Amino acid sequence: MILSTMDAPTGYRIVRHLGLVQGSTVRSKHLGRDIMAGLKELVGGELRGYTELLNEAREEATIRMRAAASELGANAVLSIRYGTANIGNGAAEVLAYGTAVELMAEQP
């Protein structure tokens, strides 16, 4: 399945529009990672625990959106956007949404 942030990828023709698809999730890390991130914050630098948290949350939202698209019979999701909100301490809510379409490669 083709996933893209663009509206119309060059070299492809949109055969059918199948509508909006989305996937969302809320994830958090365990207490130990929160504490270690708090300790790392004392010296500054990257907080890898929270980077991982956001990565996993976006991954999961993408997988759910992709599942919704394949249920509709799409072979691509275009104009993908991510909405991220921070709920309280150390939990990430992610919403991924896009337009499910059926693409066909253009013959050159």
Next chain:
Amino acid sequence: MNWIDRLPPGMEWLGYLINFEKMAWADDFWLAGVMLVALFNSGFILAGAWLERRHDRRLATMDAATAGVLLLTGKPPPGYTGIPTLVRTEVVMAGPPLGRISARIRSLIGGRVVTRVRDVERARREAMLRLREQAVALGAPVLAGVEYSHLGMGTGRVAVLATATALVPVTPMTAMPTMAPQAPPVPESRGVVSPRSRWEVAAALAILLGLALIADQTDNWTGIVFDRVIGRIDKQGKEPPPAPVPPPAPAATP
């Protein structure tokens, strides 16, 4: 005489709360406390400055293949084709401790909080660098439709999320096209705030260690301050003369 000396019996502990001179160990306690705080903070400041400098070096030295990836917002110009592949990256960073201190001082005065600008820029450039690295790993020379979003994660933390579409060529490329053998400055590094100077770190350390040294060299410094506040000693550090004893009242004549 002050109210501390006039506390009723059984209530002297109230005076101990603020009259540090009454505690025999008070000076050592405060000295140790000040030294501990100074040494601890200077350690964190040094470690944070080192980490920041290391990260700046990582952002500055980019190999030619990574720098050769073209980043575009919106759709690519005609001629750029390939299989669209979603790439995304996340960076959560905390600012260095010295930056937190200077941001707090800056927010009292107002104006551009340059240390926060540095933090956000570093997180953004790190996210861009990771996007470029992912594009190189996929063999894609172009990243189209790049989008960022910033996200606050508590105070002092900044999260940058970046999403893009890599155009992976149908026939795999053996070598990435590069702009120059020596990697030129990448576009997103232009116009950024210069990194924190070593002098700023050195000045902060000097202030902290100087405070500790003053605390060490000043004999009974808390006692002097608090005694002056409550009026037990005057400005020259001497005890005020005792109040004249009122003459005894003449005995009443019968």
